[in-house]
Amino acid sequence: MGRADARRAQGRDARRAGSGGIRRLFTWRKILGTFFGLCLLGMGAFAALYVYVDVPEANAQARKQSNVYKYSDGTLLARSNSDVNREIVDLGVVPKKVQHAFVAAENKSFYRDQGVDLKGTARGLVNTLSGKGKQGGSTITQQYVKNYYLTQEQTVTRKLKELVISLKVDQSTKKDDILAGYINTVYYGRGASGIQAAAQAYYGVDAKDLDTSQGAYLAALLQAPSQYDWAVASPSGKKLVKERWAYTLDNMVDEGWLDQAERDKMTFPVPDAPKAAPGMDGQTGYLVEAANEEMERQGVTEEMRQAGGWTVTLNIDKKKQKQLEKSVDRELENQLDRKNSKVDATVQAGATSVDPKTGKVVALYGGVGATEHYISNATRQDYQPASTFKPLVLASALENGAKTQDGDLIGLNTVYDGTSKRPVVGSDIPFAPQNEDDISYDSPTVRTAMDKSINAVFAQMVVDVTPSAVKKTALALGVPDKGFPATPSLTLGTMNASTWDMAGVYATLDNHGRKVTPTIVKSAVHRDRTMEPVDGVGAQVISRASADTVTKALTEVVDVGSGREANTSAYDAAGKTGTSENNKAAWFTGYTPELSTAVALFGESPQGGTQVSLTGTANSGRANGGGFPARIWADYTLGALGGGSGATFDLQGVERGETAVTEAPSATPSETPEATETPSETPSETPSETPSETPSEEPSPTWIPSETPSGTPSGSPSATKEPGNGDQPPGERPGGEDLLGQ
Template structure:
């Protein structure tokens, strides 16, 4: 009754209505993948007002039908609806509410949700002022950009992407009704957690749409016969690790945004989703063996990040293990040792002996208890023999191995104790991907990056990445020799579980002696992918090696990722330098008696 009296008196007190506060909205930064698909938004909570012209007419109609069917007739409040709610309150003893869309917007823009008489009265006055200041379309556009749908989604665009993995402009009648139904209680009618209640509410919205003429009875029946696919988790959830990684870089490049920005990135969303699916599925399968986390980084030959997974569930654990976690590389480090040896003049065919060895009081052990005796260096790498790698690093110089690793892209400090040959250095998956990229792109050093361009929504370019001249990090023949040896790893060594028929693949498994970390690092022409598995508390897994969970994640991901790339061979790199042939040096002839002699000048 108080609300009714306040409403009826508004026309009398119109000159004294409070002025609307300034409408504020913090700028947002929208991140898009290489094809323009939105992968994340950072900054302000609310999106710009919805462009109603780009939505099917039934989308806004769904909200008007269920939330405020006299929206286009009232001046900010609905006396008829308020009277109906009052009667319902008196008969049921429960509050039915009677807020119009304009009132809801006023509360959203300027007020708290406190249930007080003062707040309700102010809400009514602000609603009238909104109607006097803005058109119905503007009010509805603002409303649809700010209402909360649960699951962290503010505004219809975010909700459409979250629940249906599509822009709001592509919503079906049933999907629009589902979203409109959520607003009464985002928790109670969540289509993910409460599918039955959501479906019941959706039918109510569809009935209201028929009653208001927004759709026909036939369209209602058709909508009910086509339940939508509701995504249990947001399809872009795995990409949030990548977006977090870029957000600081974006602000460092352009400063605090004063207007909405768009960041065009290198990520390929379908490839990212494939990486997230593979990491979650395989981690779940190996959970009984202690595998609880995984990280995946995939780069193209120029260092563009095509996929980055920093963990198996961003909502539960947003810590980015792909960038920020530094773990022992295990045997995935050995290619740096072998490359140093190749550059020192050794070859894959060189015979060495797998036998007990002690270096400065340290004696490495192999994964298998037996020694293999005489093997080639190629066989030693393929089977990841620790004794050979340790002796090799000692022979070529561990400082030289560290220098080679840094040259290829390792940025962490490299220890040079005898065990470094077996991968005791702490590295991130991102820097391992940088370093391995040189093996797969023709020998060039890359710096992984994710931002191509930053622009305003109006098109003004604030940042454009400029490609640097490629730096040759590995020459031939060492490059070709390493490619040959790492192909053998996948053909007949520890990496056979990762092999994919029909592709030119090479790589290396990595396992630490205590089973705390397991890796697979592999590549083909144009794409390198590094996978790590382990536990955040650094406790051991149960006999998880690089040939098990990491290899399965790598293979599962690459099978899908390679469908989006040309099937090309691994680039061989620059031709070997031609041998230097000494040029003969001509010697001057000795003088003879027949040589002409100087004569006196003739007299003038």
């Protein structure tokens, strides 16, 4: 054997030795042992992971919901919590076939499986490790766990937790509860999370009203919400979503959830075009704010509301609300030049309309827009209601059986001294208010005094009734107790009140003396709790005879008095004008048998909200309640009543509209006028505030009221002053409003 042969033999021997060593190292027994060892190790690790990982609390984002606000007819008004559009609904309200559509699209074996898809999870883990990103294949349970308990991050740790938690959730939770959690948390596109928001976003209906075809589209959408949204989808995206929709329905047939014949009749349900979610601009913000404030008063705190999940239905009538907005625009805003007129820039309008039979607030106007003027002019209480308070003075006189200084029972035909700046008699507190334009009246009756809003008459009437008794009646009727003094000056409406307050006060008169409390929330429901709604109608606070007699007086204000601009002859109406000191506010509050509405204009400086005069608004001269407010009221009321109404006031206890009560009450008030406070509004001498806007081009007639009562107090001069604008419509005979307190 040569050297070459020897080397070859040596190599063969070495290879044989090596291969034998490998075979000895990697025997089948050792390979199987290693495999089973790794399996046991994995099983042990998984068992440890199963014990270690608990089902966590739901994540905050999954639990967060929007609050939904609706008009009285159930149509959507707004959603709050703008960062999430979700309203959780019970599975029971979702049609059964729509439920099955989601299962058919996402996880046909959902009702049979253990909550996990091991193959899909393994594929997802591999793809995550290899950087291939998000992959499908999870069960409905896993997707629910990811959305409700975990996060959307793509990590191995999150996927392992998802697997363990899904197994635990499947063991401890009913399938229907898992399905409900899934369809309420998953994202559908168009900013909608949860099936209720999605149903509204794509089809403009509630989840309970979805049909099977629509439900199949929403289920198909979940695979790629942005790509499959029909409004923005590419041709290929539309093709894919239609295929996915058909796949979903076919799976439902396979599972026995849908008849083939029904399936064959279905056509693709093209979704509605997307719409912007209702925001808080315009009047919406004011309506939502008023509802929230009422909920707060009823024990639903801001913290509770911020958690979301409330469905709040308002008493607001959608048609009446739109009519009120149109009326303000037509009768006021279209007349203003807010950009170029300093006066017009200060004008703020507010209004509240109430159903006097129920207390429901059916319409509300808070200002030019909630995102532009944050204070609601409907509910603000920083302006005086002025002469709209005078009917309450009369109501108190009637209710208390009060008498004049001469011992005459006060009624509609009672005669008073109408001399301007006449000092009141019987009060330790001096008070001598000026009538509008300093006009004196020749022995007016109470009816005439109400028509013309004569300050001198009602100042004396307050003293006759006693200020404390008048205040008590006012509070009972609904004037807010802001600590206003019980002095003779309260006849001028020198306390603060809102249009909301005064609409309720007049609604109580309209409701024959039975207390009406304005309420805007019809219902407020949460899955965990409900709010007890406000009872809008309460006890009898003044007698029907007293309330109806005041109504009779106020019908004449609209027919022939300072509120004539509110009279369209298309409805029965009663009301009162008011213009506060220095023309800072102008009011008309009135009612028909079906609506009580307060309309007011407020002068507010754009710099800091200081109260300023409305004089010169839209170049109309002196501000007055018989002008813009009365015209807004009339236009709104006519439209809200559908062009008119045949309803009439059912007045009882009023004799021919002349006497107030058929007999006097058995007791008279024991209170006496307070003598400890001198009001700053009006000293006993001529007030410092005198009208400067009296038109010079008008003639100066001598005018005496046409009504001459049977008795005439001494010292009652005839009117010798020229008429002013006040609360009288332009070109009409003079009224009784006064810059000082009307």
